[in-house]
Amino acid sequence: MRYxxxxxxxxxxxxxxxxxxxxxxxxxxxxxxxxFEVPPKITKALNNRVNHAVFGYPVIPNAYFDAEIxxxxxxxxxxxxxxxxxxxxxxxxxxxxxxxxxxxxxxxVLIQSPVYQMFNVVIERNEIEIISNNLIYENNxxxxxxxxxxxxxxxxxxKLFILCNPHNPVGRVWSNEELKKMGxxxxxxxxxVLSDEIHRDLVFKxxxxxxxxxxxxxFLQNSITCTAPSKTFNIxxxxxxxxxxxxxxxxxxxxxxxxxxxxNSINIFGIEAFITAxxxxxxxxxxxxxxxxxxxxxxxxxxNKNIPKIKVVVPESTYLLWLDISNLNIGSKQLSKKxxxxxxxxxxxxxxxxENGDNFLRINIACPKEILKDGLQRLGKTIYSL
Numbered sequence: 001m002r003y004x005x006x007x008x009x010x011x012x013x014x015x016x017x018x019x020x021x022x023x024x025x026x027x028x029x030x031x032x033x034x035x036f037e038v039p040p041k042i043t044k045a046l047n048n049r050v051n052h053a054v055f056g057y058p059v060i061p062n063a064y065f066d067a068e069i070x071x072x073x074x075x076x077x078x079x080x081x082x083x084x085x086x087x088x089x090x091x092x093x094x095x096x097x098x099x100x101x102x103x104x105x106x107x108x109v110l111i112q113s114p115v116y117q118m119f120n121v122v123i124e125r126n127e128i129e130i131i132s133n134n135l136i137y138e139n140n141x142x143x144x145x146x147x148x149x150x151x152x153x154x155x156x157x158x159k160l161f162i163l164c165n166p167h168n169p170v171g172r173v174w175s176n177e178e179l180k181k182m183g184x185x186x187x188x189x190x191x192x193v194l195s196d197e198i199h200r201d202l203v204f205k206x207x208x209x210x211x212x213x214x215x216x217x218x219f220l221q222n223s224i225t226c227t228a229p230s231k232t233f234n235i236x237x238x239x240x241x242x243x244x245x246x247x248x249x250x251x252x253x254x255x256x257x258x259x260x261x262x263x264n265s266i267n268i269f270g271i272e273a274f275i276t277a278x279x280x281x282x283x284x285x286x287x288x289x290x291x292x293x294x295x296x297x298x299x300x301x302x303x304n305k306n307i308p309k310i311k312v313v314v315p316e317s318t319y320l321l322w323l324d325i326s327n328l329n330i331g332s333k334q335l336s337k338k339x340x341x342x343x344x345x346x347x348x349x350x351x352x353x354x355e356n357g358d359n360f361l362r363i364n365i366a367c368p369k370e371i372l373k374d375g376l377q378r379l380g381k382t383i384y385s386l
Contacts, residue, residue, distance in 0.1 A: 001287050001290070001291075002287065003039070003284055005291040006369060007036075007037065008368050008370060017031060017033070018030070018033045022346050023340070023346075026340055027344060027345050027346065027371070027374060029345065029364045029375045030348045031364070032319075032320055032364065033366075034319065034366035034367070036234060036288070036366065039284035041281055042235065042273050042281060045275075046272055046273060049269060049272045055268055058265075058271060064087070064266075064274060064275055065082045067279050068085055068242055068278065069081075070278065076211055076214070077214075083251075084245055085242050085243075086254055086255060087240070087241070087242055088241055088242065088258060090230075090239055091196060091228050091230075093261070094241060095119065095122045095226065096122045096261075097243070097254060098160070099122055099128060101257045102160050103128045103159045105127050105128070106129075107157050107158075108129040108130070108155060109129070109130060109158070109159065109161070109162060110131055110132070110160070110191070111131075111161075111162050112132065112135050112144070112164065113134050113135065113353065113354030113355070113356055113357070114169060114170065114357030115162075115164050116164055119164075131152055132152075140311055140314070142167075144178055146181055146185075149181075153191045158191050159191065159192065160193075161182070161192070162196065163194065165179070165195050165196070165212055166197075166199045166200065166209060166316065168199060168320055169322050169348075169350075169357070171314075171315030171317055171321070172316055172317070173207045173208065173209050173316040179212055179215060180215060183222070192223070192224065192250070193222060193224070194224050195226070197211065197212070197227050198226065198227060198231050199231055199317055199318045201285060202231060204289070204293055209317070213225050213244065222247075224245045225243070226244075227241065227242050228241030229273075231318075232277070233277040233281060233284075234366075235274075239270050240267075240273065240274040295319075295367075296319075296365060298369065298372065298373075299365055299376065306380050307376075307379065307380045307383050309383060310325055310327070310328070310379075310383065311326075312324070313360075320363070320364055323362075324360055331349075332350040332351050333349040333358075336348065336349040338382055339378070342381075343381055343385075344378055347361050348362040348363075
């Protein structure tokens with residue numbers, strides 16, 4: 001490998017949420033933040049910009065839009081247009097913007113629990129009602145309850161369906177068939193699909209990510225897609241992401257709210273990192289995926305051999321693994337506290353992602369193997385103390 005993902009970097013005292021909000025001696029394997037250096041080309045691009053030594057108000061150059069367009073085309077064979085791209089400071093602000101643009105008090109938004117907790121936060125803060133098409137967990141695998149899905153989207157108060165594709169935290173990469181079923185039901189019942197595809201680049205071998213909007217012209221015109229290089233290249237702190245929306249009527253609504261909330265600007269370093277990541281760092285990503293696959297396989301093997309009371313929900317994507325603790329007869333919140341206090345390991349309790357996540361933990365494996373081994377030893381120590 002050209003890149004050293006085994007390198008351990010001290011991130012303490014760097015204003016780092018992952019490490020600096022975690023107690024001393026506790027190993028953080030919680031938030032979706034990798035412990036790897038970013039691609040060297042990003043560091044070089046940022047250093048070059050710093051050396052210019054003037055950081056006034058930026059404009060977003062054509063190269064930024066070209067980078068997004070080229071990435072979709074090169075990586076996924078999806079042709080998008082510049083006018084479809086609405087830059088913003090992050091996917092969560094983008095989600096909030098879209099909820100504001102399409103919903104009013106009394107309306108409802110559909111999600112699929114257990115799911116990324118900020119979906120709930122965004123909906124609730126905009127005073128919109130949450131309803132859930134709970135995913136079915138069966139034989140260590142998640143699938144969609146399509147009968148329930150249609151019952152939920154039939155409700156005329158449901159204005160949006162927030163799709164997580166690939167899904168965080170259960171790790172599913174939804175198949176073309178599954179996406180088509182959901183998309184057709186949303187069109188049938190006049191529900192707009194908001195697809196969070198921030199994990200699109202982090203898919204394991206033998207699985208294929210399908211952009212929701214790529215499936216058909218109808219889906220393209222009835223959907224809004226949120227993307228960012230933040231998870232892919234570990235640059236979340238630089239606040240650069242995009243909303244992809246083909247339908248002009250929807251773009252007008254979204255642009256209005258972005259302008260009202262002043263969330264349509266990107267800082268000057270975010271622009272540089274965004275362009276460099278998508279135009280020059282694909283080889284780094286390809287090596288990262290190999291390393292993450294090795295970490296994933298190591299964790300599964302380690303838990304199967306050493307902590308068999310836990311079952312790993314085998315992921316199809318993301319570096320966030322979902323651990324089934326139902327055999328332990330302890331709630332996820334209680335166990336996560338025990339892990340932090342006794343095992344000195346910080347993970348996220350599954351109930352964070354919905355009531356039907358209470359028999360699970362989420363753990364981040366995007367770290368050097370030495371750290372992963374340490375974390376798994378702490379996990380095992382705690383489980384055997386119960």
